[in-house]
Amino acid sequence: MITIKEVSELAGVSQATVSRVINGSDRVTDATRTKVRNAMESLGYQPNSAAQSLASSRSNxxxxxxxxxxxxxxxxxxxxxxxxxxxxxxxxxxxxxxxxxxxxxxxxxxxxxxxxxxxxxxxxxxxxxxxxxxxxxxxxxxxxxxxxxxxxxxxxxDNEGGSYLATRFLLEQGHTQIVYVGGQPHKQDANERAAGFKRAMKEAKIAITKNSIERTTFEVEGGIAGIEKIYKRGIPFTAVVAGSDEMAIGVYEWASNNGLDVPNDLSVVGFDDVNLAYYVRPRLTTVNFxxxxxxxxxxxxxxxxxxxxxxxxxxxxxxxxxxxxxxxxxx
Missing domain, CATH: 3.40.50.2300 (Response regulator)
Structure with missing residues (x-):
């Protein structure tokens, strides 16, 4: 078994210095730390995690x-x-x-x-x-x-600012009939994103009602359920701001099931910019998280x-x- 002594001899430093490197002490220069780690790698030395924990009173x-x-x-x-x-x-x-x-x-x-x-x-x-x-x-x-x-x-x-950006973009593209589907009211980020939508609409002097907003869950199923509820209320809309990309993909699914094309019939903006947002068709416009x-x-x-x-x-x-x-x- 390789020991700290052998590491110290190869690195040309004291055993105490090797111990400091192993325990992540900042009392070691970068050059010395590199020298010790190279010696450990060369020898195949593996620190004893249990001993480290006992010595430092930390579990690491x-x-x-x-x-x-x-x-x-x-x-x-x-x-x-x-x-x-x-x-x-x-x-x-x-x-x-x-x-x-x-x-x-x-x-x-x-x-x-x-x-x-x-x-x-x-x-x-x-x-x-x-x-x-x-x-x-x-x-x-x-x-x-x-x-x-x-x-x-x-x-x-800045969840509110992100949702505000998404809504402002739709407004700048000429959309005025915009609805919002978002996450549950007990979630801080969900409330902040809903607030960003409301702020942008208020600044544009476009009246919104509680019927224009639906709070479900951030998952795909939540997007489907949320936009379906708004649709059944008879609210006309040409664009949707979704509280997450998964919800936006749920809106895609709902649109497809109802014979609507994204973006020709319905524009959609998501939130998070997960990897999937780039690969769905059409590629999803979204807020980067x-x-x-x-x-x-x-x-x-x-x-x-x-x-x-x-x-x-x-x-x-x-x-x-x-x-x-x-x-x-x-x-």
Whole structure:
């Protein structure tokens, strides 16, 4: 078995320096760290994770709670966290909350019992009081969520601004009969996206009623159900702003089933810019959500605070509109 002593001899440094590199200490220069890691790789040395944990009182593992493990949105988020942590020789355990308060609470409790060093949360149902109390017990880092009192631990998106951009684009293309389908009212990002739609319509002095807005779920089925409900109310519309790309694809399906063509009969704008948005036909015009970058930033913030003792600071990510083929100007 290769030992720290052999690594130190090959690298030309002390055993204490090798130990600092293994434990992620910032008391080592980049050049020395590279020299030690090259020696470890050359010898095939594998640090003993259990010994590391005992020496540092850290598990070198973070927990992550997501609402769901499936769908095109969560994959890039989980990948972003895992890839960023791997750069620092840290690991992640992921648990799903299944989109319910009970499920998310159970996931937090499970991960805490695994003695993770911190929690990265992309949740939908945990309220501010729960999160504030949890942060007193273990460092938490929030993705796409902002809580007063935890601003320094938030990585959040300008959801309202993104939906505003989407609606403004349709207005600029001559559409005035625009409806909105979005996620459930208990979700912060869903409410913010609905608010962006309302703000753009109000600025354009176009009256909207509750019949022009339907709140269901962010999934494909939610898009189908939402636009069907608006249609049955007899509301005329030439364009739809969807609260997610999956919902937009549901609108595509509904249009096809009702003999309508996108974009000739109906223009559609989504939100998230998941990979699928580029491959559906017509390619979906949508609001970009930098979920992968946001996830990496959250993981980096956790590493910097927990292992390097650097103060955390939150970041608001801005959106931009990705114009493709699902909108046709209204003449």
């Amino acid at each position: 593992t973070l927990g992550m709670v997501v609402s769901s493990l499936d769908g095109p949105f969560y994959g890039p988020v989980m990948s972003g966290v895992e890839e960023e942590l791997r750069l620092f020789n840290k690991h992640v355990i992921i648990a799903s909350g299944h989109g319910t308060e009970e499920g998310e609470t159970n996931a937090v409790q499970y991960l805490s019992s695994r003695q993770v060093d911190g929690l990265i949360l992309l949740t939908e149902c945990l309220d501010a009081n729960f999160l504030l109390a949890l942060n007193k017990k273990i460092p938490i880092y929030l993705i796409n969520h902002h809580i007063e009192g935890l601003e320094h631990r938030n990585m959040w998106l 930098p979920a992968y970058e946001m996830a990496r930033a959250s993981a980096r913030m956790a590493v910097n605070e927990i292992y390097k003792k650097l103060p955390p600071h939150g970041i608001e990510f801005k959106t931009n509109l990705v114009v493709r083929d699902s909108v046709k100007p209204r003449t």
